[in-house]
Amino acid sequence: MRAHLTVIPRLPLPQLLLDLQPPQPPTLDNFIAGENHELIARLAALAAPGCFDALYLWGGAGCGKSHLLAATASLALRRRPALLLEGMRRPASADFRAPPGGLVVVDDVDQLEEEAQIALFRIFNTARLAGLGLLLAGSKPPLKLKLREDLRTRIGQMLIYEVKTLSDSEKAAALQRHAIERGLKVDDGLVNYLLTHGRRDLPSLMAVLDHLDRATLERKQHATLPLLKEIMQLSLLPNDHESRSV
Numbered sequence: 340m341r342a343h344l345t346v347i348p349r350l351p352l353p354q355l356l357l358d359l360q361p362p363q364p365p366t367l368d369n370f371i372a373g374e375n376h377e378l379i380a381r382l383a384a385l386a387a388p389g390c391f392d393a394l395y396l397w398g399g400a401g402c403g404k405s406h407l408l409a410a411t412a413s414l415a416l417r418r419r420p421a422l423l424l425e426g427m428r429r430p431a432s433a434d435f436r437a438p439p440g441g442l443v444v445v446d447d448v449d450q451l452e453e454e455a456q457i458a459l460f461r462i463f464n465t466a467r468l469a470g471l472g473l474l475l476a477g478s479k480p481p482l483k484l485k486l487r488e489d490l491r492t493r494i495g496q497m498l499i500y501e502v503k504t505l506s507d508s509e510k511a512a513a514l515q516r517h518a519i520e521r522g523l524k525v526d527d528g529l530v531n532y533l534l535t536h537g538r539r540d541l542p543s544l545m546a547v548l549d550h551l552d553r554a555t556l557e558r559k560q561h562a563t564l565p566l567l568k569e570i571m572q573l574s575l576l577p578n579d580h581e582s583r584s585v
Contacts, residue, residue, distance in 0.1 A: 365406040367414060371513045371541065374503040375403075381498070382407060385442065385472050386415035393466065393473040395448075395494050397480050398502035401540020404476040407502065408446050411474055415442045437462050442472040448494070449477040449484050456487045463493045473497070507534055510541055517545050523552040525562050532564060537571065547571060 372379050378396070385392050396404050408423065415421040420441030437443050443462060445451075451459065466473055477484055481495035505513065511530050518525045525548070537544050550570050555562050 364413065365410040367407070367410045370403060370406055370410060371505060371509065373505040373509050375500075378407075378500045378502065381500070382411045382474070383414070385474060386411050386418060386421075388419045388440070389470075390472050391467060391470060393463075393497040394475070395481065395497040395499050396474075396476040396502055397478065397499070398504070399478065401538075401542055402502040402504050403541070404502055405446055406542075408444050408474060408476055412442065412444045415444075415472075437465075437469060437471055440470040442474065444474045446476050447478075448475045449479065449486065451486070453487070456490050460487065460490045460493060463490075504539075505541060510534060510544065513541060514544055514548060518548055518552070521549070521552045523548065523555065523562060525551075529562060529564060529567055532567065533571075 367379055367383055370379065381392070381394065384390055385394060396407060398404055405425075412421045412423040420438030421444065422438060422441060423444045423446070425446045443466075445459065448459075462471065462473070465471075475494060475497070477494075480501070481491055481497075481499065484491050484494065486494070511527075511534060514530050514533065515525070533544055533547055537547055547567075547570060551562055551567055554566060554570060558566075560566070
């Protein structure tokens, strides 16, 4: 009798896997500083009571601005009132109820609508009297912000920091550390492939490692290049060469 060979197709990698290690909340300690050590120290000081500095951070997508703002607001809340607003929420002026002696943190300031811009300008005018610290962030330096001229001028008078992106060697070290923290063993070849073919920003690269970690647990196998390629192709995150320009 002729035998029949049944070919069982390989099942695609499940995209909803149990994450045994939820992401850590953003802190100044778990931010990979790179060339931003001075900025980190300044933010730590800004979170302290009685600090009335006004800082503006800018940088491209994935540089870590939102991480730094959330981390500073969280640290400040242990010591002083803090208000964190995200420009993408398009907050109304009623949201800008600045706490006396507190810290006002506004992300994506270049996304604020007209009413919110007016409210923020008024906060600038009363910040010293109310004992407020200010921390703002946007995607561009002040001169290129598309905001009301009076508000843009005020922002230009703040302490201005560009959030420096990491070099490839710094990203590789950060990815290795992230993998170790998750208990995932990856060799240099896997990290180099990810840096070459993955997105350029560190959060996206770390997200790939998180998916790789969950896949190894699901399949009960070690991290391999074919498995990494499969995850990147599934997409979860693109791996084409166009992502090099992101």
